[in-house]
Each structure stands twice: as C-alpha cells, then as structure tokens.
Amino acid sequence: MSATSGNPVPSAPPSYEEAVGINVNYPHPYPIPGPGQKPDGKGMNPSPHMGQPPPANNPITVQTVYVQQPVLFYDRPVQMCCPSCNQVIVTRLSYDSGALTWLSCGGLCLLGCIGGCCLIPFCIDALKDVDHTCPKCGALLGSYKRL
Template sequence: MAAPPSAPPPSYEETTAINNSASYPYPYPAPGGPGTGPPMKGGQAPPYPTQPYPAQPVSTVPPPVTVQAVYVQSPLIFHDRPVQMCCPSCSKVVVTRLSHSAGALAWLSCGSLCLLGCWAGCCLIPFCVEALQDVEHYCPSCNALLGTYKRL
C-alpha cells in the first residue's frame, strides 16, 4: 500500500506566532510613536499615555543645608579635689571651689565613737576632719553649685 501524500510542514511564523511585519502586541507601544499601536477592542482607550508627558521644571540649585555645632561635654565625676570644667551657668572655664559639709560618713563615725565610749566631746572629731565629710563643688565666678561628692 502506498502512503498517503503528506502536507508540507508548517512555516516558522505559524509555529512560533512571530511575524516581523506585524505591529507590537498589546500593551507595548508601537515603534512609530505613541498612538500608532493596534486598535483597541470595543473602542477603549489604551492603558498607556498616547501623548508624551509634559516636561517637568528641573531645579539645579540644591536646597540650603543648615549646620549646627553641638558641643557635648562628658559627664564629670566629682571627687575631693578641685576640677577644671566649663560652668553651665556662666559658660566660663573655671577650677571649682570646694566646700566641705557633714554627710552620712561623718554622722556614722560620730555614732560609732559614742558607742565606743567617746561621748564626752571626742565623738565630735569627725565633723572637723575633711576626709570624712562630703565635698560640694562651686563655681568661683558665679557661685553656682556644680556638683557634690558624697563619701557614703
């Protein structure tokens, strides 16, 4: 038996659906410019603009930048000696003036001396010894209290 005559194979355009002479498919604009693409079904407007966007004004001057200097002073730790610092009240660089006052350590020393039998007046010695008292730091220019050092 003889084989039936066969049809020629399909062309490249038929198998790949690519036709170089056809316009771009929807939604891409045609290379001829906006508005020249394929007609839309049902009279709808195309989803892309048909006219180019209007030119936007371009500012070539950058906005001014405000620079503010911030001075950060590290926190000071006050001890029983004078400290050089910038006074926050008068803004001068000063060496602090010390003032001693009775604090918790002086009172505890007084009480312990009373318990040991030194209650006839010797128990008041801790109030005369600066090494047992709290220290207050003052500004010598404006007399502002700058900090304290508590022994206990």
C-alpha cells in the first residue's frame, strides 16, 4: 500500500523493551547506541533528563531512621537517652542483694563466721546487683547482675 492511496503506512513493530513494558526512558548502566551512532560511543549525547532534578509534581520523601546502640549496664552510672521520658540523663544506681551476696554469706558461714560476721556481704555494694533507674521519671532502665 502506498501513502498516496489514503491508507496509512504501517509502522514498525514495537521494540522488545516497549512490548515487555520496560521503561525505555530510564538511563541504562551502559550506553546503547541509537540510530546513526557508532557502537564505540563517539557522537553520543546524554539523554536530556539525566542530571536534572525530578519534576516538581512528584516529590521525593526522605525518611531518617535513627538507630540507638544498645546500652550496656555495669556498676557505674551511664549517660543515655531515657526511652520512657526521652530525656538525656545519667542513670541513678540502686543496689539489691543478689546471687553473689548470698553465696558470699554462705561461704563465710562455712568458714565459721557464724556470730554475725557472715552478714558483712549485705553491707558491701561491690557484692550486690545494680539497678539503673531514670532520675527524672523513675523508670527502671536496666540491671547489672554480678553472677
């Protein structure tokens, strides 16, 4: 059929990318020569949309994620952000009798310290477990167990 007879000239079939639905306007990781260009890359012009900001009608939302490192509790106060009141604080320490305190008491009893000397471990903070609390809201933040 010719163009003079009034019938349209059939167009070329769609390319593979157009038929499959691949976005042909997306910049390829390596240049693809177009018609009339050499495959060695000479004479190639970058596409007009490369290096330009995205259109204003399609805003890009950026979400910032803050990851807090886990806090390790020992027998010293820790500076941290309280998860309960979201304030930067230094933890308040309180001491409770734990397994090491009771084992020390039992060991002293076996050595013959029966006249009350076996209760000395209950007076020594270095043998007790440590609880870390927030001084502003009073929330229990963590514990350090001696054993």
